[in-house]
Amino acid sequence: MGRPSEKETVADPQSNFYLSLFEYHCVWMRIAVISDIHSNLEAFKAVLNDMPRVDMILCAGDLVGYGAEPNEVVRLVSSRKVRSVMGNHDYASISGDTTWFNPVAAQAVEWTRSRMNPEAKRLISSLPTRLELKLSGWRVYVVHGSPRDPLNEYLFPDVPNRELADATRGADADVVILGHTHVPMRRMILGKLVINPGGVGQPRDRDPRASYVIMKLGSEIEVENRRVEYDFRATAEKIKKAGLPEELGTRLFFGW
Numbered sequence: 001m002g003r004p005s006e007k008e009t010v011a012d013p014q015s016n017f018y019l020s021l022f023e024y025h026c027v028w029m030r031i032a033v034i035s036d037i038h039s040n041l042e043a044f045k046a047v048l049n050d051m052p053r054v055d056m057i058l059c060a061g062d063l064v065g066y067g068a069e070p071n072e073v074v075r076l077v078s079s080r081k082v083r084s085v086m087g088n089h090d091y092a093s094i095s096g097d098t099t100w101f102n103p104v105a106a107q108a109v110e111w112t113r114s115r116m117n118p119e120a121k122r123l124i125s126s127l128p129t130r131l132e133l134k135l136s137g138w139r140v141y142v143v144h145g146s147p148r149d150p151l152n153e154y155l156f157p158d159v160p161n162r163e164l165a166d167a168t169r170g171a172d173a174d175v176v177i178l179g180h181t182h183v184p185m186r187r188m189i190l191g192k193l194v195i196n197p198g199g200v201g202q203p204r205d206r207d208p209r210a211s212y213v214i215m216k217l218g219s220e221i222e223v224e225n226r227r228v229e230y231d232f233r234a235t236a237e238k239i240k241k242a243g244l245p246e247e248l249g250t251r252l253f254f255g256w
């Protein structure tokens with residue numbers, strides 16, 4: 001795989017966040033796509049163990065929030081050189097802004113905010129809201145919510161074509177990678193392949209197994225959805241012991 005060349009980092013006029021552009025020149029690449037780890041170390045480790053050899057791990061955000069091990073997850077994200085964008089929980093955990101959160105999620109954000117160490121805070125603060133890469137000639141765009149609203153918009157698998165077209169119009173890309181819903185999705189819209197790998201740390205499609213995607217980029221694009229069993233009982237126990245709302249552990253048993 002070629003060495004990355006950082007093209008530029010440009011200010012995003014719509015916010016204080018920034019956009020990173022990178023280019024990689026290779027015949028084909030295998031990329032792992034993950035999202036919404038949510039401080040669930042067991043699920044994240046299980047996904048990393050399941051992963052074949054990949055050239056890069058991309059993450060659509062929400063490294064923290066909900067679970068009891070934000071520092072451990074961020075350390076692993078850093079050591080495995082995961083390229084991530086910022087999610088709404090990441091943003092809330094550094095800013096303290098919980099305007100869009102329900103009471104349980106807000107409580108988890110406050111907990112996370114009070115426990116994160118300086119390294120974790122530094123890494124989370126450095127995450128871009130949008131990431132654009134050129135991989136094996138394909139333009140890949142990563143964002144947590146949608147290109148239209150990077151942090152907060154939900155694009156569920158049943159989103160109407162027109163809505164999906166409007167929400168992704170701003171992405172000049174062949175592949176748009178999203179997270180936020182915790183529900184796997186694969187759609188084609190106006191020549192763009194839109195992928196949501198589902199949730200690593202809190203799947204919400206009634207399947208409790210951690211969800212992620214392996215994407216092969218060559219003359220064509222191949223996408224494989226993978227599900228991985230992990231010890232959600234251990235995660236739930238840690239959530240309970242940490243004093244986080246217990247339902248954040250219970251829901252993991254049901255994949256909801």
Ligand code: ZN
Pocket residue numbers: 036038062087089180181182
């Ligand atoms: Zn999330």
